[in-house]
Amino acid sequence: MPEDTIIKSEAAAKAANMVDYAATYDSFRWEDARREIDGLPGGHLNIAYEAIERHVAAGHGAQVALRWIAKSGERTDYTYLELSQLTNRFANVLRSHGIEKGARVYSLLGRTPDLYIAALGTLKAGCVFCPLFSAFGPEPIRARMEIGGANVLITTARLYKRKVSALRDLLPDLRHVFLSDGMAEGTDQLSPLMEAASPEFTAEPMHPEDTALLHFTSGTTGKPKGVVHVHDAVVAHHMTGRLALDLRPGNTYWCTADPGWVTGTSYGIIAPLSNRVTMIIDEAEFDVARWYDILDRESVNVWYTAPTAIRMLMKAGVEATKGHDFSSLRFMASVGEPLNPEAVIWGNDVFGMPFHDNWWQTETGGIMIANFAAMDVRPGSMGKPLPGIRAGIVEVTEDGLCEVTKPLAIGELALRPGWPSMMRGYLHENARYEKCFRDGWYLTGDLAMRDSDGYFWFVGRSNDLIKSAGHLIGPFEVESALMEHEAVAEVAVIGVPDETAGERVKAFVGLKPGYAPTEELMLELSGHARKRLGPAVAPKEIAFRKNLPKTRSGKIMRRLLRARELGLPEGDISTLESDEQ
Amino acid sequence: MTETNIDAALAEELHRIAPDIALDDIDRTQDLREEFDIDSMDFLTLVTALGKRFDLDMPEADYPKMQSYDALLAYLRSKMA
Numbered sequence: 001m002p003e004d005t006i007i008k009s010e011a012a013a014k015a016a017n018m019v020d021y022a023a024t025y026d027s028f029r030w031e032d033a034r035r036e037i038d039g040l041p042g043g044h045l046n047i048a049y050e051a052i053e054r055h056v057a058a059g060h061g062a063q064v065a066l067r068w069i070a071k072s073g074e075r076t077d078y079t080y081l082e083l084s085q086l087t088n089r090f091a092n093v094l095r096s097h098g099i100e101k102g103a104r105v106y107s108l109l110g111r112t113p114d115l116y117i118a119a120l121g122t123l124k125a126g127c128v129f130c131p132l133f134s135a136f137g138p139e140p141i142r143a144r145m146e147i148g149g150a151n152v153l154i155t156t157a158r159l160y161k162r163k164v165s166a167l168r169d170l171l172p173d174l175r176h177v178f179l180s181d182g183m184a185e186g187t188d189q190l191s192p193l194m195e196a197a198s199p200e201f202t203a204e205p206m207h208p209e210d211t212a213l214l215h216f217t218s219g220t221t222g223k224p225k226g227v228v229h230v231h232d233a234v235v236a237h238h239m240t241g242r243l244a245l246d247l248r249p250g251n252t253y254w255c256t257a258d259p260g261w262v263t264g265t266s267y268g269i270i271a272p273l274s275n276r277v278t279m280i281i282d283e284a285e286f287d288v289a290r291w292y293d294i295l296d297r298e299s300v301n302v303w304y305t306a307p308t309a310i311r312m313l314m315k316a317g318v319e320a321t322k323g324h325d326f327s328s329l330r331f332m333a334s335v336g337e338p339l340n341p342e343a344v345i346w347g348n349d350v351f352g353m354p355f356h357d358n359w360w361q362t363e364t365g366g367i368m369i370a371n372f373a374a375m376d377v378r379p380g381s382m383g384k385p386l387p388g389i390r391a392g393i394v395e396v397t398e399d400g401l402c403e404v405t406k407p408l409a410i411g412e413l414a415l416r417p418g419w420p421s422m423m424r425g426y427l428h429e430n431a432r433y434e435k436c437f438r439d440g441w442y443l444t445g446d447l448a449m450r451d452s453d454g455y456f457w458f459v460g461r462s463n464d465l466i467k468s469a470g471h472l473i474g475p476f477e478v479e480s481a482l483m484e485h486e487a488v489a490e491v492a493v494i495g496v497p498d499e500t501a502g503e504r505v506k507a508f509v510g511l512k513p514g515y516a517p518t519e520e521l522m523l524e525l526s527g528h529a530r531k532r533l534g535p536a537v538a539p540k541e542i543a544f545r546k547n548l549p550k551t552r553s554g555k556i557m558r559r560l561l562r563a564r565e566l567g568l569p570e571g572d573i574s575t576l577e578s579d580e581q
Numbered sequence: 582m583t584e585t586n587i588d589a590a591l592a593e594e595l596h597r598i599a600p601d602i603a604l605d606d607i608d609r610t611q612d613l614r615e616e617f618d619i620d621s622m623d624f625l626t627l628v629t630a631l632g633k634r635f636d637l638d639m640p641e642a643d644y645p646k647m648q649s650y651d652a653l654l655a656y657l658r659s660k661m662a
Contacts, residue, residue: 071612135618135620285614285620285621286621287644287645288641288642288644289641289642289644289645290645308621312621312641315641316641316642320641320642468622469620469621469622498622500622500625501622504622523596523597523600524600526600526601527599527600527601528601530599530600530601530618531601534618535599535618535619535620535623536620540622540623540626
C-alpha cells in the first residue's frame with residue numbers, strides 16, 4: 001500500500017451509500033439499478049419526470065430543489081413543486097410555439113434559474129436539450145447550432161446582441177429565440193409567455209432510446225462533435241450520483257460546474273434532482289471568500305468541484321478558511337482533469353476529508369471510475385470502476401486490440417460499452433463514432449495504468465486535445481479561427497502547462513509575407529480570436545514563428561512544438577521535412 | 582504616480598488581455614469580467630500584471646474589491662495613496 005494512502009475509518013465506511021465496493025461491484029446488475037427510478041407506463045420514461053415529478057408525487061413537493069445565489073448574493077429558493085410548475089409552463093410555451101417532440105432546444109445562459117427551468121422543461125416536452133457555455137464566442141456557437149440543427153434558443157438580450165444576432169441568417173433551422181430578459185428584434189420575451197402558460201403539463205412518455213441531450217465536445221481535427229445521449233441515461237446518472245457522489249435524499253449539494261459542460265448537466269441537474277437533494281446554484285464565477293461562505297452558510301453536505309478551483313483555493317492558503325464552519329460537509333469530489341496528489345491531501349488536512357477524484361468524459365455521460373466514500377484513497381489515482389462498468393488497459397496495434405493486465409503497464413484506457421449513459425453516436429458523424437470502438441471496447445483516448453490492487457492512474461492523452469480549466473479544447477477550432485485573419489499564413493495550437501488551469505492555450509503563428517511580427521499585430525490576433533471564439537477557447541498566448549515544423553505531407557507537427565515548449569525529448573522526427581524557425 | 586497614470590496603466594493592461602473590447606464601450610460600474618469578456622484565468626493574469634507593474638501585493642482576499650473597472654481603479658489608487 002502506498003505510504004500516502006488515506007485510510008477510511010470503519011465508521012465512515014459503514015455510513016456510506018456503498019459500504020462494500022467489491023461485493024457491490026460483483027453482484028451489480030443494471031436491471032436492479034433501473035428499479036431505482038420510477039419510469040412511466042409501457043416501458044417509457046422521461047428524465048424530467050425522474051428529476052422532479054416523482055418526488056412531488058411522493059409528497060416531497062415542499063422540499064427546496066434549487067437554491068439560487070445571484071451575483072449580488074441574494075438567495076431564491078425553488079421547491080420541487082415550484083420547479084414542477086415552472087418546467088410545465090416552459091414545456092407549454094414550447095408547445096404553443098409549435099415546438100414538438102424531438103425538436104432541438106439550445107440554451108446560451110449563465111447559471112440562472114431560467115437555464116435549469118429550460119433544461120428540464122425541454123426534456124419534459126420530449127425535446128432535445130443542448131446547453132452552450134455562455135463564455136463561447138460567436139464561432140463556437142454557430143458551429144454547435146449548425147451541427148445540431150438548433151430550432152429554439154433561450155438566451156439573454158445581452159448575449160443575443162453580442163453573439164447571436166449576426167448569425168441568424170446562417171441558422172435556417174432556428175425558428176424561435178426566447179429572451180430571459182430584455183428585448184431584441186426577431187426574438188420573444190420569455191417571462192410574459194411563462195406567466196400566460198398553464199402550470200399543468202404531463203411529461204412526455206419517451207422511449208428509453210429517444211435522444212434527450214446533445215453535448216458538444218472538441219475533436220483533434222475537424223468540427224466539434226455532437227454527443228448524443230438518451231433518456232435511459234438517467235438510470236446511470238441516478239446510480240452514479242448515489243454511489244460515486246454519495247448523494248442522499250434531503251442533502252444539500254453543490255456542483256460548481258456550469259451546465260454548458262457535461263458535468264454541469266449530468267451532475268449539476270439530473271443526478272442530484274433524481275436523488276432528491278437540494279442543489280446550490282451560484283451565478284458568480286469562482287471567488288475564494290464567496291465559495292467558503294457558501295460551503296459554510298448553506299451547510300453543504302456534498303461538494304463536487306474541479307482541480308482548477310481546488311488549486312486556487314490552495315493558493316489562497318488555509319487562512320482563508322478561518323472563521324468558517326464546514327462541519328456539514330460530508331463528501332468532496334473532483335472532476336475535469338486529474339487531481340494532483342497534493343490537492344487530495346490538502347483537502348484531507350484542511351477539511352478532514354480528501355477530495356475524491358473521479359474520471360469520465362462527455363461521451364460516457366456519467367462517472368465511470370471513482371474514489372468512493374467507503375474506499376481508501378490513493379492520492380493521484382482516479383479510483384476504481386463503478387459497479388456495472390468494466391474498464392481495462394489496452395494496446396491497439398494494426399493486428400487488433402489486446403488487453404494489458406500486467407500491473408502498472410501503460411496503455412489506452414478502454415471500457416466495455418453497454419451502460420445506459422453511454423453516447424449513442426456523434427451527430428451526423430458515424431465514421432468518427434465507429435472509430436471509437438475496437439473489438440468490443442470503447443477507446444477513451446486517455447493513457448492510463450492500473451496498479452495491482454485495481455486502482456487506475458491517469459498518464460496522459462493519446463491525442464492533441466487541450467484541457468484548460470477542465471474544459472476540452474480542440475486545437476483545430478482555434479487554428480481555424482486564427483487562419484481567418486488576413487496576416488496568418490499558418491498556425492498550430494497546443495496546450496502548455498499552467499500552474500492553476502492545468503493547461504493554457506498557446507498559438508504559434510507564421511505570418512504571410514508583408515506582415516511584421518509586432519506587439520500590435522499580436523494584440524490584433526488575440527482580439528480577433530477572442531471575438532470569434534470567446535475567452536474560454538481563445539489562445540492566452542500567441543508566439544510568432546517564421547516557419548512551423550511540418551511533415552513531408554505538410555502536416556504541422558503540434559507534438560514537436562509541444563515537446564520543445566516543455567523541454568521534452570523530441571521523439572521520432574523522421575517525418576520532419578521543414579523545421580521550426 | 583498620478584491618478585491619470587494609474588487609469589492609463591489599467592487600461593493598457595486590460596487591452597493586453599482583451600484587445601477586442603474598447604474601454605469606451607463598457608460600463609465601468611458593472612462586472613469587470615462580464616464587461617471585458619474575461620474568464621478567471623484572464624482575471625488572474627490581470628491582477629498579476631498589475632501587481633508587478635505597481636509593485637503591489639494584491640491578495641485574493643481583496644478580489645471582491647476589484648469587481649468593476651471603477652472599483653479596481655479605486656482599489657489601485659487607495660493602495661498607492
